[in-house]
Amino acid sequence: MVSEETTETRTSTSTTLPGARAAEGDPMRTTDTSLSASRPPGAPTRAWRTRLVVVGIVLAALNLRPAITSLGALLEEVRDDLGMSGSVAGLLTSVPPLCFAVFGLAAPRLARRFGPGAVVCAGMAAIGAGLLIRPWAGGTAGFLAASALALMGIAVSNVLMPAIVKRWFPDRVGSMTGLYSMALALGTATAAAATVPVTEALGGDWRSGLAVWAALAAAAVLPWLALT
Template structure:
């Protein structure tokens, strides 16, 4: 008479285990979707504005000086706001902070095209950039916590999505505006829809993160694996952390120079505006597949120094070619610089691998990105000043070539198999 009850009792733990496995698999799929959607929204705030900047300036009465400052605002915002991400993550969990960041991006993108003054436009752009800043810092942390055995692959996946979002916003904003009767405001505001789509997955992930934190709090004092509390690693004293920060900053400098000035270099060399635009598109589009491949390969290696050096050599070759003869082999220079730009996903992968746990990765990501973005601010401005002072590109390009040398050195030290502790 008791056998059926005994069988049910024996089956119950098995059913619970199967339920936990199914729940874990669903959560991992949710995390993949959330990461990709967040990454798609990390650059349209910036890259969607350039194609319609002339119309926006005319409508808002924005001066050329203020428009020029817009190129430096993202890096400054990423540095300053990103530095508070660890404190927010300790209090609300990384998933909850990224959720708030995505909501800020959606709100800023939805409202900024429809205001009538430059200060409010800048403030709403700043709101969206602040959301991006905390996501920049915390996405490597989410990868480390949710996919500890696939850091490189997942970093490559969301880096690929980031490049795709940046390229799509640059290419599609004007056609979107045309679809709404040539209204630049509609072209800009349409990207709020993509940001809004990213919010629901992070709502679910934040709930799961809270459950994980509560469970781990019962096993580990303070729940340090989930929130960063209880582990106090002074990353500012770590040579590895400083190497990562310098590498991140110098690769960002190179990326901003390419985004800001590469088309002008080609146009000044005698190429048409259309050709210059296509060459710039090559450097951007290359990052979509290469980001995934390089980060995935880097994640399987214990030491990424060789990859960092190799990417730096590509950059040296590309800038040297532009310096010597920009019109001689422009497609080759564009490809070389497109490959060199993949230092960004490599830097993100190394951040995830140099921290031994989620708490360390939070601090390391905030430190490397905040210091790195601050380091990147003067570079594009100095390039512009040298160009204006000399009237040509030999001086500015020689300056960028010189910057590639410390980038290679920093990448070599950041890529060694050592923990930032």
């Protein structure tokens, strides 16, 4: 009798357990459902996100030096037009390391608060805004302020790029760092070599020759905006 009751109890337990789990909610089923429900429609897959990160890294690296090297190619024209003294021109050349030191230290804290992708996106936007504003800022003070804005974006992005490479490509750090370094060198050399010919092609106005590099920064905002 005891054996039959025990058998019936076990049978009823095994029979009602799935129903109870269905009523109470299977943790694995609930997790899968919540994940699929929380995924926004049209969200990019992991593969597409990885491709966007690669494009974003390359475009960001291309923008980390043109603000500096393009100005070096047209510094004489800028000085003559804005009436800069030698001391002010010397101050202008000292702004990049100063901004790198000040804003570079703030980059990790900003990344912890907002995420590295969002900070790089804001950095690219700051570069584009600074490059677009500074030729028409009106006077030396405005030119210096707009240059500092662009250099702020360069500083925070420059610091966070290695961390982003390690985060997204932990098994390909060497190859991705090489790609990033190549894009950085390409942007540096291209801005130094092409600024003067581009300026001449645009009518010889140094303002247009400097502002044209804002378009490259604007293009770099797009993949980071999508990722953010």
